[in-house]
Amino acid sequence: MKQVKFLLLAAFVTMFTGCQNEEIMEQDSEKDKPVPTGDTRIIIEGEGMLETSTRSSDGRVDFTGGYATGAGLYNGTAEPTVAAYPNAGYEVSYFYGGPASEPKRYDYAQNQSSTFRVPLGGQDHTFHCGFKKKKRTLAINADEGGTTAPEGTREYQVEKPITITATPKSGYEFTGWTVIDGDVTIENPGSSTTTVTLHGSNSTITANFKQSIRSITINLDRFYSSTSSMNSGKSYEYLTVSSTDCSGIICRIYGQTKNDMDNMDEVSYPVRIEQNQKVMYAYSEWETINQDGDTREKSATPQSFDIIIDNAIVLSNIKSPSGKQTLDFGEFDGKEITGIGYRMTFQFTSHWE
Structure with a gap:
């Protein structure tokens, strides 16, 4: 009989200890979760959003082509900053938001600014954000004595290398690439096959040739x-x-x-x-x-x-x-x-x- 009582007591102690451990683990887990700092919310959503949950610790929301910051819970009298940041090769397509009574109080399309200081005034705010590929035109020309591939004027994404090739005609030789105008970088101007990268503006380059001696x-x-x-x-x-x-x-x-x-x-x-x-x-x-x-x-x-x-x-x-x-x-x-x-x-x- 004593042996049975001892076994029941041991089982009870084990159960109690297990519950205590689970409670401690839950408490530790709760410590990792961001703690809301208020009851007024800023929501950022839009096309190409990569995460459905807002990381309140830094308020960042990722999209295809960029990210926005400022989402989360705030004190109703706070004036947080909400901003959109495109990745290299992208630009802001749209970025606007505000309270339910004025959904476009802040609008990138109006002033081309993607950073807003937002006095909440105790109202929840929702922002909509999206990014698009930033494109510019590149004209690729060739002097007499050769051809290029690609050739002519086309639209390309900026900050993305474009392979270009110059081919001399019979009796000519390639002498180099020249930037005529614009904001463009040629990786190796002396090589007949190289890459060119557009930056902020439409650009023109030319392949140069001379007759072979x-x-x-x-x-x-x-x-x-x-x-x-x-x-x-x-x-x-x-x-x-x-x-x-x-x-x-x-x-x-x-x-x-x-x-x-x-x-x-x-x-x-x-x-x-x-x-x-x-x-x-x-x-x-x-x-x-x-x-x-x-x-x-x-x-x-x-x-x-x-x-x-x-x-x-x-x-x-x-x-x-x-x-x-x-x-x-x-x-x-x-x-x-x-x-x-x-x-x-x-x-x-x-x-x-």
């Missing part, structure tokens, strides 16, 4: 040959042209031929650099025309030349630098001539064959 060395190798006799003689000059970059290059020589003392004909001699062929570009010949030993001369004399690359004349009517009527390729030895997108260096050699 193609360096070419042209070797002009002149050969001489001649035959002669008492009554006739021949002298020939041949030209072999080669290049360090011979793709699509032609040297075309212009000159005059003389068939007799009175007739002159204009002629041209195409020298195909890519074939590295030997071409006769000048000659003179004397022949006997009667029994008295009279002779006459036939000749061809170069006067100027063109450089043709990819079927386009890039240098034309090149004459001797000294102004001589007869072209002497030797005067170009070691010289550089620059055309649109090309830089040519000439090297000259000559010998008898």
Whole structure:
């Protein structure tokens, strides 16, 4: 019997102790809850609200794109501050509130302010808040010589990087991005593919290009040959042209031929650099025309030349630098001539064959 009484007493003590522990835990839990400071309420709600419960400890309510502060319980004579704060890339879409008798006493749309001091006057207040993506226009242009992607004028969200790419056309190279106007940041202006970020205003940027400089060395190798006799003689000059970059290059020589003392004909001699062929570009010949030993001369004399690359004349009517009527390729030895997108260096050699 004593043993039964002892067991019942132990069970009673255990139950009492358990109840005490639960009460202590509840008290501790209550300590974590915000304690209302009054009986007048400010409610903040709206589109995109992320939390349905108001955190009275700091009065913050989170939304998609930003947050507002000031919600909670107050003494009826309090004058709390209610404010809306957009996140980067967003702006206030609407923010207004007031007591039930004047629901838009405070309105962002009226004065573009998102911070209000609110004398409660013992009335509950309700505020409505919402945020939207902040967008501005960006015009992306390209100089002659290339294209961009994207291109033209479009609307983009601010503070959000936009990938841009510049692509040069054949014969051009990209030289960099330039900000023409506005408030915009280009991450790496020297890179053809980079990102651009809009900030506070509409902006314009341009991709810049320049023609590629193609360096070419042209070797002009002149050969001489001649035959002669008492009554006739021949002298020939041949030209072999080669290049360090011979793709699509032609040297075309212009000159005059003389068939007799009175007739002159204009002629041209195409020298195909890519074939590295030997071409006769000048000659003179004397022949006997009667029994008295009279002779006459036939000749061809170069006067100027063109450089043709990819079927386009890039240098034309090149004459001797000294102004001589007869072209002497030797005067170009070691010289550089620059055309649109090309830089040519000439090297000259000559010998008898």
